[in-house]
Amino acid sequence: MIDLRTVQRSFIMPHIRRGSCAVDCTMGNGHDTLWLSGEMGPDGHVWAMDIQQAAVDSSEKLLRAEAKYENYTLICGSHENILEYVPSDRDICVIMFNLGWLPGGDHSKTTLRTSTLPAVKGAVQLLGDDGIILIAVYPGHPEGAAEGEMLEEYFSTLDRRVWCATKVRIVNSPTSPYFFAVEKK
Numbered sequence: 001m002i003d004l005r006t007v008q009r010s011f012i013m014p015h016i017r018r019g020s021c022a023v024d025c026t027m028g029n030g031h032d033t034l035w036l037s038g039e040m041g042p043d044g045h046v047w048a049m050d051i052q053q054a055a056v057d058s059s060e061k062l063l064r065a066e067a068k069y070e071n072y073t074l075i076c077g078s079h080e081n082i083l084e085y086v087p088s089d090r091d092i093c094v095i096m097f098n099l100g101w102l103p104g105g106d107h108s109k110t111t112l113r114t115s116t117l118p119a120v121k122g123a124v125q126l127l128g129d130d131g132i133i134l135i136a137v138y139p140g141h142p143e144g145a146a147e148g149e150m151l152e153e154y155f156s157t158l159d160r161r162v163w164c165a166t167k168v169r170i171v172n173s174p175t176s177p178y179f180f181a182v183e184k185k
């Protein structure tokens, strides 16, 4: 059976440029932030954000314990402000979103279409050449399903000469998570 995270990382790896920068738009418990920190290396940087202070605290604890490099900035705030948090003059090669709520956490603190769309549009603006935006979607709840439909509609409008927007989905399990990989030439 496929492991979605492994497949996601196989999409991301060709775009990793050690010494450049990445953004984790849904920090949660910091697992993706920690991975990105290691991949960016000591001269790179990762910005990560979450609306929950508890997520920031939990990620900080994980990174202090396990990160090899102090190359990260953790922000308590909404990803729709991504363009305010991340400097526009840095080379951004990866931007990740893992939509939904924190596993085991408060379901009311889920991502929402109203902030996800401006955040993704900001990510499209920020991403450097040969970069990738990876978005994991959870269609097993109504808002997650609606986020996925909204994103597919938006990605289908991106200029094919610059962007390649791919959807990876298990067709015989419609409520399972799936992802978009949006690559920039």
Ligand SMILES: C[S@@+](CC[C@H](N)C(=O)[O-])C[C@H]1O[C@@H](n2cnc3c(N)ncnc32)[C@H](O)[C@@H]1O
Pocket (backbone or CB within 6 Å): 025, 026, 027, 028, 029, 030, 031, 032, 033, 049, 050, 051, 052, 055, 077, 078, 079, 080, 098, 099, 100, 101, 102, 103, 109, 110, 111, 112, 115
């Ligand atoms: C599925 S979890 C992310 C898991 C995380 N990638 C990890 O490795 O642990 C989704 C996270 O998105 C956060 N979130 C919800 N709305 C947000 C928003 N507008 N901006 C930033 N984060 C948000 C939630 O608080 C939650 O922690």
